[in-house]
Amino acid sequence: MTLENRTNRIHKIASIAGDGIGKEVVPEGLRVLEAASKKFGFELQIDTFDFASCDYYVKYGQMMPEDWKAQIGSHDAIFF
Numbered sequence: 340m341t342l343e344n345r346t347n348r349i350h351k352i353a354s355i356a357g358d359g360i361g362k363e364v365v366p367e368g369l370r371v372l373e374a375a376s377k378k379f380g381f382e383l384q385i386d387t388f389d390f391a392s393c394d395y396y397v398k399y400g401q402m403m404p405e406d407w408k409a410q411i412g413s414h415d416a417i418f419f
Contacts, residue, residue, distance in 0.1 A: 349382040353411040354418045358392045361419070368418065386414065 352372070356365040369385060376383045388411065389395055390403045404410065411417060 347382075349384050350376075350416070351384045351414045352386070352416050352418050353414040354385050354387045355391050355411075356387075356389075357419060358394075361392075365418065372418070385418075386411075391419070 354365060354369060356362045372383060396402050
């Protein structure tokens with residue numbers, strides 16, 4: 340890859356695995372995103388969140404924190 344194909348853009352991704360198959364599929368999907376970022380010359384900032392799962396509910400008594408939108412609202416995308 341030539342340098343002119345690279346971008347300075349950093350894509351900020353909120354990753355939420357959720358429950359069930361999500362815990363297995365989301366990490367593999369993130370590996371694909373990371374491989375694509377290397378191949379096509381863009382950067383990723385992946386922030387992982389543990390809410391929207393039964394484990395989170397058992398621990399906190401709710402599926403999502405009150406400030407969930409503030410936590411993920413500034414991200415470019417949500418990988419769920």
